Amino acid sequence: MLLETISLTKRFGGLTVMNDINLTLSEGEILGLIGPNGAGKSTFFNLVTGVLAPTSGKIIYNGRDITYTKPHRAAAMGIGRSFQLNPLFGDFTVFENVTAAHYLHPKSSVLDVYFNTKRYRNNEKHIEKSADHILDMLGLSGVRNELAKNLPHGYQKILGVARAVATQPKLLMLDEPLGGMNPEEISFSINIIRRLRDSGMTVLIVEHNMQILDLCDRVFVISFGEKIFEGSPEEVRNDENVIKTYLGGVTV
Numbered sequence: 001m002l003l004e005t006i007s008l009t010k011r012f013g014g015l016t017v018m019n020d021i022n023l024t025l026s027e028g029e030i031l032g033l034i035g036p037n038g039a040g041k042s043t044f045f046n047l048v049t050g051v052l053a054p055t056s057g058k059i060i061y062n063g064r065d066i067t068y069t070k071p072h073r074a075a076a077m078g079i080g081r082s083f084q085l086n087p088l089f090g091d092f093t094v095f096e097n098v099t100a101a102h103y104l105h106p107k108s109s110v111l112d113v114y115f116n117t118k119r120y121r122n123n124e125k126h127i128e129k130s131a132d133h134i135l136d137m138l139g140l141s142g143v144r145n146e147l148a149k150n151l152p153h154g155y156q157k158i159l160g161v162a163r164a165v166a167t168q169p170k171l172l173m174l175d176e177p178l179g180g181m182n183p184e185e186i187s188f189s190i191n192i193i194r195r196l197r198d199s200g201m202t203v204l205i206v207e208h209n210m211q212i213l214d215l216c217d218r219v220f221v222i223s224f225g226e227k228i229f230e231g232s233p234e235e236v237r238n239d240e241n242v243i244k245t246y247l248g249g250v251t252v
């Protein structure tokens with residue numbers, strides 16, 4: 001088991017936004033955490049990545065209790081994430097955005113950078129190579145030297161994923177990676193996420209777009225902070241409760 005939450009609960013004042021969530025994720029799996037807007041998906045992300053502390057419950061990652069771990073520690077332990085609102089460096093190129101993200105997982109000390117040591121220069125070369133490899137894997141090589149702010153929306157979202165991949169995560173968490181994409185961009189992105197899993201990452205995807213179902217091994221559905229269903233994508237599509245609660249009675 002790579003990730004396990006035990007009775008995870010979060011309240012903001014009197015408002016319970018996450019209640020008693022027991023979610024598990026095995027190594028190599030793609031898990032979809034789905035639910036309508038306001039269900040608590042981003043809150044779940046922020047709890048696991050250490051941005052928020054839970055009101056009660058536990059988070060176990062790779063056999064360790066990380067319930068109150070800070071975001072930089074969670075990142076160093078191999079938890080990488082992309083954001084729903086994509087914080088790119090708009091005036092940097094695609095390549096520079098990905099190289100910069102490597103420094104979130106630093107192998108050089110500040111002194112190395114300051115004195116421009118051999119170790120630092122070697123590391124820089126390594127980072128440039130790694131960045132190009134990531135761009136290649138994510139289909140971004142063709143826009144390598146474009147400024148991030150000039151990219152079409154779909155590419156910007158994939159660049160957000162590339163930045164998360166650059167931190168060399170064991171667990172890759174994607175918050176609404178398909179948000180605002182057209183159907184062509186969606187199928188492109190689904191292939192890319194599959195490729196990332198095949199390269200050895202475990203993936204947790206938060207989405208309200210049901211098209212993500214095709215990609216997931218298993219799906220966990222929440223609504224108003226409560227689990228309403230867990231099962232295979234096929235089972236989710238046919239579950240009355242999910243259809244009623246989540247889709248307002250519309251079948252997909």
Ligand SMILES: Nc1ncnc2c1ncn2[C@@H]1O[C@H](COP(=O)(O)OP(=O)(O)O)[C@@H](O)[C@H]1O
Binds near residue numbers: 015
């Ligand atoms: N910092 C906060 N303070 C108070 N309420 C919050 C805070 N962050 C999120 N919420 C509330 O928690 C609920 C879940 O939000 P969120 O996790 O962003 O949902 P989702 O990502 O599924 O759309 C919403 O009702 C939201 O208004």
Ligand SMILES: [Mg+2]
Binds near residue numbers: 041042043084
């Ligand atoms: Mg959200």
